[in-house]
Amino acid sequence: MAAHTSFFFFIFLLTHFLFYSSPTTFASFSPNHIPPTCDDHEKSALLQFKDSFIMDDCDPKFEGWKLDGSDCCWWDGIECDGITGHVISLDLSSSCLSGSINSSSSLFQLLHLRSLNLAHNDFNHSSIPSALGHLLPNLAHLNLSYSGFSGPIPSSISNLSKLSSLDLSRNHDLLLRNPDFKTLLRKLGNLQVLHLDGVDMSSTVPDDILANSSSLLSLSLVDCNLQGEFPTPIFQLPKLEVLFLDSNPNLTGHLPDFHFSTTLRKLDG
Template sequence: MRDFIKFRKIHPLILVLFLLSSIICSLCLSSSSLNPTPLCLPNDKSALLQFKNTMSIDDSFSDINYYPKTNSWNESTDCCSWEGVSCDKATGQVIGLDLSCSLLVGSLHPNTTLFHLQGLKRLNLAHNNFNDSSIPFGLSQLVSLKDLNLSFSSFSGLIPSDISFLTKLTSLDLSENDQSFDSHSFEKLTRNLSELDNLFLDSVNMSDVVPTPSKTCLHL
């Protein structure tokens, strides 16, 4: 009988706790429905899929550190969930693209849809095979870019001068490609990229350039 009396005293407290937890869960569900995680922007998704369709995958290359990230990209899923893609949590805009070591083979053209990703802050295409093509003129369209890595990707020719218009860049890696700077382009780069902290140019032909001292960490 004493135990039964104790249970009757405790029972109302359990009921109150249950009701409180139910109310809290309802509020959480209501909040999440009012503020759902935004999906990838349709234009960004289209741009990524079109870029994927211009590239091939080198299936013959065997290395556990290399794998085709773009294989996870398809029309039926949200592009913010795709391998190598990062999105702004508030807007759904694509802000990061890391396709390093993705076995990509092809060429970047001036009309590549990658340049449509206006919110892109980080672009990493390192360790792919761009068939000794030139880095296309047009990178300056990526006005938000802060980090650009095109190293070890079989680019060749002159480095386009419009890279110097990416004034928000803090890190630029063009190393280990068969490329070169002319004096005018390099002078523009060092003058305009005032936010640049790291510049990697290992194996880049700098024979026409005399580097001038700056705050930039220059790796030649």
């Protein structure tokens, strides 16, 4: 009798979970759910974006990218929303892309993107397009590291208020001027990961960083031409686990007395 009771209790719990789950979770468990196919307009935009670059066929991920009956939600590097079918993630890292991205690029027709990774490509010292901050407002993850961008980081980047991770590390002569570091932190208050290694800031670290960066888990500012005294309140950030500050010879300051309650796990400065 106890075994029967346990079995029916398990069925009750499972039914309760499926009923009250979010639509996406429920759909993934429902045997009648048919995953949506890729939007034709977004499929065409992806192909136009790919074709705007010079490639030496070193990455096989594009072999399946074809304007035929294939569903772009199944293409390598693409993730679609399980309910709407809209493209929400584009990962073309290390894809041998060579060229530049202008503000009329078909990339900016992917209005539902939440994650964009173009790291480890070669954008030939071109600028980061300002349209990123104007036309992709849903971005939560942006990685443009090691990709040959140069010049000033566009001010529109601070419009991406949903960003939780931003990595612009190790690009050629990339500058952070407008927005400056303080403005960037203030406007991107949801950041958990901020990596700007090699970006020339030529500025001090704002002393009110504690007020604007309470969500930060990882902060890497290696070789950023930081100046002045480093504010010790940064060590009081409640979630900070990783802090890298080395190769900033004009940065002064000292480490505070740490307590066992600190969240820091990696520190290099």
